[in-house]
Amino acid sequence: MSESSAGKFKRFFGGFGARDKSRDEQPTETGPDEQLPETSLDEQMPETSLDEQMPETSRDKQVSPAQPTAPQAAPSEPSPPAIEEDAIPIPLDSPLAEIWKKWGQPGLPALSSLAPAQGGLDIPSKAMKTSAIRILRELLPLAQRWLTMERVFTQARAAQEAQNRAAAQAASVKSDESSSAASGGEDPIPSPSEGETAAPGGESPASFAPDGEAPVPIPVEPPDVDEMAQVILSEDGMAAWLFLLPPSGKGKRLTVADGQALLREAHVTFGVDQRSLFSIFTKKPYFSLCPVARGTLPMEGKDGWTKEHFPRDFSRFTGNEDGGTVDYRAQTCVQVIEKGTVICDIYPPTEGVAGTRVDGVAVPPKAVNPAPVPAGSSTVLSEDGTKLLADMDGFLDFRDGKFHVKNILNITSDVDYSTGNIDFRGDVTIQGDVREQFSVKATGSISISGMVEAASVEAGGDVVISAGVSGNNQAVIRGKNVRARHLENCTVYAECLESDYILTSRIFCSDSVVAAGSRGSIIGGQVVAVNRIKANSIGSQSGRSTEITLGVQPEIREELHTNRKELASLRDKASELLKRAMYLKKRMEEQGHEDRRSAAEIQAAHGSLVQMTEREKSLLARQQELTEALSQLHRCRLEGGTVYPGVRLTIGSAIRNIETVAHNCTAVFDTEEMDIKFV
Structure with a gap:
């Protein structure tokens, strides 16, 4: 016996639903390690078909497994379902295909799901497709068991019919001998031995008693094959189907209770659809995968x-x-x-x-x-x-x-159309030039290796321009401390400024301006510093006009003037409001009763006077600061190696026009004489 045949034989008696009524006991499953007989099932059972073994007089009376008109195929049962496109094809050499043919199913053998037809549980066909191999593997023992019982039934009937024919022939011979003896024939008629049978007329087997009584018919009672069912789980355990095989002869029909027992044995305890289960055992959809239970898929979460x-x-x-x-x-x-x-x-x-x-x-x-x-x-x-x-x-x-996040921006090229304007919160380093009409802004310091053309550079910290500024009277530089090789035709706002030379530029510093280096010159333009201006040379031999201002910036003078003007206007408005309030109050006293309108106007005037008083205090405090700044003129110093004619020097309110060349001079403000003095 081949290994495949042994495996099939071992599975014939391994499931639920097949019962041999002649033995009235449930077959047991052969263990995987048990030895199987060496002879195959085909050697043990004849392959003669049921129609060949049955006499013609009894064929029409017996049930043929290949005919759906058997007693189990009652009119109330539905016809076999049509093959669907998503059905699982059954191999033609499979036991399931053999049963399909015997039962008279139309078309090629295939397994399909009856979820829509049942009107109950709907299991996606994908689950059936992915579990196709598992389904076919689990149905193989069930199909083999059904075929085994059917062949046993066929063999038993063939043996019984052969016995009946032999008994009928023996009975016919006995009857002929008895008739001959009664008519005086030569051959004696022997008495039938115990156990011999006869079938008068060939219609049914008969038995004769020893005393020659009438023969007794022997009924043919072949074993029946019960209706079989199998529970099949999908690969992922999320679906369960019931598969039914039809009964043979008068085999037992399964009930809903049997189906529930099958589910319990298969450990199917969740998601069972009772309506589908009832429909399965009521309509009996053979050769179909009937959905009976469905699990719930996990709801996947979402990553952060x-x-x-x-x-x-x-x-x-x-x-x-x-x-x-x-x-x-x-x-x-x-x-x-x-x-x-x-x-x-x-x-x-x-x-x-x-x-x-x-x-x-x-x-x-x-x-x-x-x-x-x-x-x-x-x-x-x-x-x-x-x-x-x-x-x-x-x-x-x-x-x-x-x-x-970086606080140092490094520009490795020029600031031009390739970079656009720079506006950065932090420090900026530019390894090229700042081209005309572009701007660089930074909350930190700005370091420029190249030159600044007619552009704008503004820093919250220091500004260092290695190659200088050629501003074409359009460049504006702002920073805390500005250092540049040279400054030409530009405007600079800073606290302190250092440069090799300053040419026709406007410089405004809140502390000092130093023109040092090989040239150390200030030529033309306007240079304003609060405390100190130092240069090797100021002005030029050609007498170019150069303005030097020390002491206070023009912005401070302008602010002080605006402060005093606003304070005077505020006091005038306060005086007018006070007069109006006093007039209204006096009028109400003369009338002897309160005027709501006048009272509201007095109240509003009082609120405005309070606000004006607070503003007056603020203006006076700022005015004091500005006045103190104006009084610091004694700290102002102009240090020039050479000062040329054409230079206009202003310290505080004192003005001095330089008419002759002065060497190694230092100019200060004499607070007693309120004039400029050279020391």
């Missing part, structure tokens, strides 16, 4: 995620001017960011919900992961961990999968 407020790949922004024209200088090459700005929002993961298989086993959802936070240098998480913040002012750079 981030919502970024800045692009990773920064595209330079181009500003639009009025009239629809594009200002390419207004574009910026970096993403400027302030401390505390939210770089991205961080959302926590959402946990999933576990599912349940049909056997009651929980199916956990996939594990969820926290959001990958792109936190780089100079970034910090918020206290609740839901935001990524900038930890300092600077520009935002995305690199190596993370956001970094």
Whole structure:
């Protein structure tokens, strides 16, 4: 016996539903390690068909397994279902295909789901497709068991009919001999031996008693094959089907209770559809996979995620001017960011919900992961961990999968159309020039290796210009401390200024101006400093007009003038309000009763007077500061190696026009004489 045949034989008696009534006991499943007989099933059982073994007189009376008109195929039962497109094809050499043919199913053998026809549980055909091999493998023992019982039935009937024919022939011979003896024949008629039978007329087997009584018919009682069923689970355990094979002869029909017992044996305890179960055992849809239970799939969670407020790949922004024209200088090459700005929002993961298989086993959802936070240098998480913040002012750079905040912006080229204007919160280093009509702004310091043309440079810290400024009377430089190789035709606002030479420029410093170096010259233009101006030479031999101002900036004088003017106007308004309030009060006293309108006007005037009083105090305090600044003239000094004619020197209110060349001079303000004095 081949190994495949042995495996089939071993599975014939391994399931639920097949019972041999002649033995009235349930077959037991052969263990995997038990030895099987060496002879095959085909050698043990004849292959003669039922029609060949049955006499013609009894064929029409017996049940043929291949005919659906047998007693079990009552009119109330539905016809076999048609093959669907998504059905599982059954191999033609499979036992299931043999049963299909015997039962008279139309078309090629295939397994399909009857969920829509049952009107109950709907299991996706994908679950059936992915479990096709499992389904066919589990149905093989059931089909083999059905065929085994059917062949046993056929063999038993053939043997019984052969015995009946022999008994009928013997009975016919006995009857003929008895008739001959009664008529005086020569041959004696022997008495029938015990156990011999006869079938008069060949219609049914007969038995004769020893005393010659009439023969007794022997009934033919072949064993029946019960209706069989199998519970099949999908590969993932999320679906369960019931598969029915029809009964043979007068085999037992399964009931809903039998189906429930099958489900319990298969450990199907969850998601059972009782309506589908009842429909299966009522309509008997043989050769079909009938959905009976369905599990619940786990609801997958969601990984944590981030919502970024800045692009990773920064595209330079181009500003639009009025009239629809594009200002390419207004574009910026970096993403400027302030401390505390939210770089991205961080959302926590959402946990999933576990599912349940049909056997009651929980199916956990996939594990969820926290959001990958792109936190780089100079970034910090918020206290609740839901935001990524900038930890300092600077520009935002995305690199190596993370956001970094840097406070030093390094421009390796010129500031021109390739970079656009620079506006940065931090320090800026420019290795090239700042071209005409462009601007550089920074909250920190600015260092420029090249030259500044007719451009704007503004820093909250120091400004260092290595190659100097050629401003064409348009460049403006602002910073705390400004150092430049030279300054030509530009305007500078600073606290302190250092340069090799200053040519026809406007300089305003709140502390000092120093023109040192190989040239150390101030020629032309206007230079204003509060405390000190120092240069090797001031003016030129040609007598170019050069204005030098010490003591106080014009802005302070203008502010003091505005302060005094506002204070006078405020006092005039307060006086008018006070007079109006006193007049209204006196009029109400003369009338002897209160006038609501006048009382409201007096109240409003009183509130305005209070505000004016506070403003007056503020103006007086500022005026005192400005006056003290004007009184610091004794600290002013002009230090010049050579001062040429054409220089106009102003210290405080004193003015001196230089008419002759002065060497190694120092000019100060004489507070007693209120005039400029050279020492």
